[in-house]
Amino acid sequence: MRILVVSDIHANWSALSAIDEPHDICLCLGDLVDYGPDPAECVRWAMNHAHYSIRGNHDHGVAQGIAVSGDLGYRYLTRVSRPLMWDALDSEERRYLLQMPLTQRITVDGLRIFMVHATPRDPLDEYLRKDPVTWAKRVHNIEADIVCVGHSHMQFNLAVDGMVILNPGSVGQPRDGDPRAAYAVIDDNKIELKRVPYPVEQTIARVEASPLPDRAKQMIRHSLRSGRLPEAPAIIEDVE
Numbered sequence: 001m002r003i004l005v006v007s008d009i010h011a012n013w014s015a016l017s018a019i020d021e022p023h024d025i026c027l028c029l030g031d032l033v034d035y036g037p038d039p040a041e042c043v044r045w046a047m048n049h050a051h052y053s054i055r056g057n058h059d060h061g062v063a064q065g066i067a068v069s070g071d072l073g074y075r076y077l078t079r080v081s082r083p084l085m086w087d088a089l090d091s092e093e094r095r096y097l098l099q100m101p102l103t104q105r106i107t108v109d110g111l112r113i114f115m116v117h118a119t120p121r122d123p124l125d126e127y128l129r130k131d132p133v134t135w136a137k138r139v140h141n142i143e144a145d146i147v148c149v150g151h152s153h154m155q156f157n158l159a160v161d162g163m164v165i166l167n168p169g170s171v172g173q174p175r176d177g178d179p180r181a182a183y184a185v186i187d188d189n190k191i192e193l194k195r196v197p198y199p200v201e202q203t204i205a206r207v208e209a210s211p212l213p214d215r216a217k218q219m220i221r222h223s224l225r226s227g228r229l230p231e232a233p234a235i236i237e238d239v240e
């Protein structure tokens, strides 16, 4: 049984459609929307292809009509891109975002998988990278073999107290210095962290053609081409 695991697509259809991976089941760990130019295509893809989907903080914000304030980093990008999401999504797509659960617990071929976008303590917002000590505290009462998470846009695989924390990385906006789309495959208990190149300039051309402010376009260009944060590390506290 091959399980495709994707997360943090962020309305980047060129990146998502570059993933050509044979699989039996697809898990989607949230953040289908915000930042990128093609939210409807990405939400439709999840509606049609993801066997199990959970809600990310951006899905929640878009579905609930939450306007964001802020002038730095990703808060700024969220603030200016979110109204474009509301324009682009029809009511069915928005309803899909609204009904996605915060967590899912599934068993596939005896493998117990727990899905959450951020962390079990704070399913939408806690920002936690590859930190074994803190992850051990977060998952100590989760009965699972693999805990699948997203949110940090950092691809990793971490053994903690007899289970594995798997972050497939971000399909549509990697932040680890590698601009290729990131995802993971679980195949008979073996986890593969994978990357695939995609036509980044195609996404950038779509962004350029959008009504986003020039500053936002510049930040997205830099982020997608470099696979890094769009501004100085001082905004690290501010990531979403």
Ligand SMILES: [Fe+2]
Pocket: 008, 010, 031, 056, 058, 151, 153, 240
């Ligand atoms: Fe995200």
